[in-house]
Amino acid sequence: MPRTKKKNSRGGQHGHVQPFSDEDASIETLSHCSSFSDTTSVADEGGEASEDTAQEDFQYKLKGFIDSTVDKSAKTRQGALDGLKTAMATRILYEFISERRMTITDSIERCLKKGKGEEQRAAASLACLLCIQLGSGIESEEVFKTLKPIFKNILADGSANIQARQAVATSLGLCTLVAEDDILDVHATMECFENLFTRSYARVDGTCPLISPQTSQLHTNALLSWALLLTICTASQLKDILRKHLPKLPRLLESEDVNMRIAAGETIALLFELARDMDSEFEFDNWEELCDKLNALATDCNKHRAKTDKRKQRSVFRDVLKAVEEGDFQPENIRFGTERMTIDSWVRKRTYDAFREFVGSGMNYHLQGNEFIRDVFELGPPMLVDSATMKAMKISRFERHLHNSAAFKARTKARSKFRDKRVDVGEF
Numbered sequence: 001m002p003r004t005k006k007k008n009s010r011g012g013q014h015g016h017v018q019p020f021s022d023e024d025a026s027i028e029t030l031s032h033c034s035s036f037s038d039t040t041s042v043a044d045e046g047g048e049a050s051e052d053t054a055q056e057d058f059q060y061k062l063k064g065f066i067d068s069t070v071d072k073s074a075k076t077r078q079g080a081l082d083g084l085k086t087a088m089a090t091r092i093l094y095e096f097i098s099e100r101r102m103t104i105t106d107s108i109e110r111c112l113k114k115g116k117g118e119e120q121r122a123a124a125s126l127a128c129l130l131c132i133q134l135g136s137g138i139e140s141e142e143v144f145k146t147l148k149p150i151f152k153n154i155l156a157d158g159s160a161n162i163q164a165r166q167a168v169a170t171s172l173g174l175c176t177l178v179a180e181d182d183i184l185d186v187h188a189t190m191e192c193f194e195n196l197f198t199r200s201y202a203r204v205d206g207t208c209p210l211i212s213p214q215t216s217q218l219h220t221n222a223l224l225s226w227a228l229l230l231t232i233c234t235a236s237q238l239k240d241i242l243r244k245h246l247p248k249l250p251r252l253l254e255s256e257d258v259n260m261r262i263a264a265g266e267t268i269a270l271l272f273e274l275a276r277d278m279d280s281e282f283e284f285d286n287w288e289e290l291c292d293k294l295n296a297l298a299t300d301c302n303k304h305r306a307k308t309d310k311r312k313q314r315s316v317f318r319d320v321l322k323a324v325e326e327g328d329f330q331p332e333n334i335r336f337g338t339e340r341m342t343i344d345s346w347v348r349k350r351t352y353d354a355f356r357e358f359v360g361s362g363m364n365y366h367l368q369g370n371e372f373i374r375d376v377f378e379l380g381p382p383m384l385v386d387s388a389t390m391k392a393m394k395i396s397r398f399e400r401h402l403h404n405s406a407a408f409k410a411r412t413k414a415r416s417k418f419r420d421k422r423v424d425v426g427e428f
Contacts, residue, residue, distance in 0.1 A: 009122070026266060053393050056372075059096065062087055069107035073120060081098060081122035088129035090362035097133045104130055105143045112150050112164075120154070120164035124171040128358050129153075131178040135372030144179035148172070148189075155192055162214045166221050169196070173225025177232060178372070187237060190229050193307040194245075196222035202254035216257040223260070227267040228354050230274060231347045238274055246271055250290050253297060258309040261297065262316050268294075270324035270346040276327055286325075294321040336364035342379055353378060 068080035074256065084104070087093065097104070108130070111123035127147050134140040151172045154160050176189050194211070200219045202208050212217070249271070252264035266403045268290070275282040283289065298317035300310050323346065324330040332343040334352070345347050355373060356363045369382050 005343055016120065050105050060095075062301050063095065066103060066107065068112065069104075072115065076208070077115070078122060081119065081126055085122065085126050085129055086212055089359045090125070090365060092325065093133055094135075098131065098139060101130065101134060101139055101143060105146050105209065109146060112154065117161040117163045120161060124151070124164070124167040125358060129173040131175050131353070132366070134356065135370070136178055136375075140179035140183050144175050147291075151175070152189075152192055155196070162218060166214075166218050169193070169218055169221035169225055170289050170357065174358065176225075177228055177351075177354070183232075183237075184236060186229055186232065190233075191400040193222040193229075197226065197252070198248070200252055200255055200260060201248060202251040202299070206254065208254055208256060209351065209356075211257075213257065216255065216260055217345070220257065220260045220263045223267060224293070224350075224354075227263075227270055229349055230267075230270060230367050231351060233345060235278055238278065242271060242275055245283065246275075247286065250286070250293060258313055262313060265294065265297065266346065266350070267315055269320045270350055272324050272327070273327070273346045290356070291325055294324060307327045334367070336367040337383070337385065339368070339379070341367065383407040384401035 022117050029175050040283070046063070065080040065087075071077050071080070074153050086117055104126075108123045110118050112127075115123060120145065128141070131140045134143065148297070151168050152163055154168045155172065157165075172189065176186055178188050180189070186410040197219045199209065200211060200216065229239070230241065249264055249268055253261055255261050255264070272282075272284075294317055298314055298321050300313055300317075319330050322330075329345055329349075332349075334341045334343060343352055355366070355376075365419075367377070373380065374382060406424065
């Protein structure tokens with residue numbers, strides 16, 4: 001749905017605005033199901049007056065956060081950025097954000113340029129959430145054109161704070177997916193990521209480069225963003241990437257970092273899926289060697305690795321091996337409100353994981369009400385659900401809980417009787 005551009009305005013000055021409490025963050029956003037605007041809904045029967053009061057209080061806090069992003073105190077700026085992040089992750093705020101997008105963009109730019117590690121990290125994440133709120137279109141393009149050069153400078157600057165570079169590597173990928181309007185610029189951004197993660201490639205002799213854990217995380221984030229952008233590449237770009245990178249990506253499977261190994265495995269599975277979508281007869285020269293390597297990771301018993309790492313790795317690589325050998329994908333159902341979505345491909349999984357990394361527990365709200373995210377996952381226009389239906393949904397969940405409790409008690413009694421019978425049989 002086309003968005004109309006709003007005149008930019010800045011909220012009034014606010015003194016000491018308190019950060020969001022747990023209560024603020026968890027307020028039921030039932031309005032997402034009715035109006036999908038930035039209107040706050042109240043769970044009980046407080047009436048229109050209480051709704052208006054809650055809305056005014058919420059907007060007052062948001063305006064205060066926006067103003068506080070330019071405060072002299074780094075701690076205050078950090079708190080303001082975090083407050084805005086929480087709000088954008090858990091609410092649909094298009095109208096409010098659209099009117100203030102350039103003011104927020106200016107604040108993000110200032111924090112990225114002049115802030116230190118954590119502040120830069122929060123600003124980079126906020127930039128991504130801002131684009132997610134605005135959706136794909138001229139508004140997010142304006143935001144991204146301002147921030148993209150700063151992102152790329154931080155990413156390429158080896159002397160910049162490593163946490164800031166890690167955050168930028170992730171944010172640049174998703175912002176590009178949402179707001180980049182030129183596929184050639186997408187390819188140029190992918191090359192920035194390639195310049196990072198290829199430094200983790202194992203050498204030809206099988207030895208791995210010495211890389212710190214923090215740098216390895218940077219390379220992993222760059223690889224995941226690169227994989228995300230694979231999902232929007234043209235066929236000709238994909239053919240070049242398959243020829244250039246698929247033979248070398250398995251070298252990342254030798255990494256000492258379990259997160260890098262997993263990211264590399266999932267990226268390889270994604271590339272095989274995209275290649276087979278273009279050509280069902282796609283063949284890879286080193287297919288057998290790759291399958292042997294994937295199988296070894298899926299059954300890894302290396303004593304020098306932590307148990308949790310091995311368990312996580314084996315689970316992922318069983319799926320990756322099936323993808324490479326048979327073209328299979330293990331589907332996953334995502335429920336939100338009265339709807340359900342199936343993650344049925346590596347493309348969809350990489351896209352879903354990327355959005356969820358930023359909006360976290362607010363993903364279900366965005367799947368219900370964010371028109372852009374619904375468009376990405378082909379969910380159609382937002383469904384309108386009235387409060388009576390929402391109430392019925394809550395009752396059904398409660399009833400389901402009671403039913404499960406009763407079933408559990410019945411099973412426990414049955415097992416107790418069975419154990420009693422076994423004891424009786426054993427006594428003469």
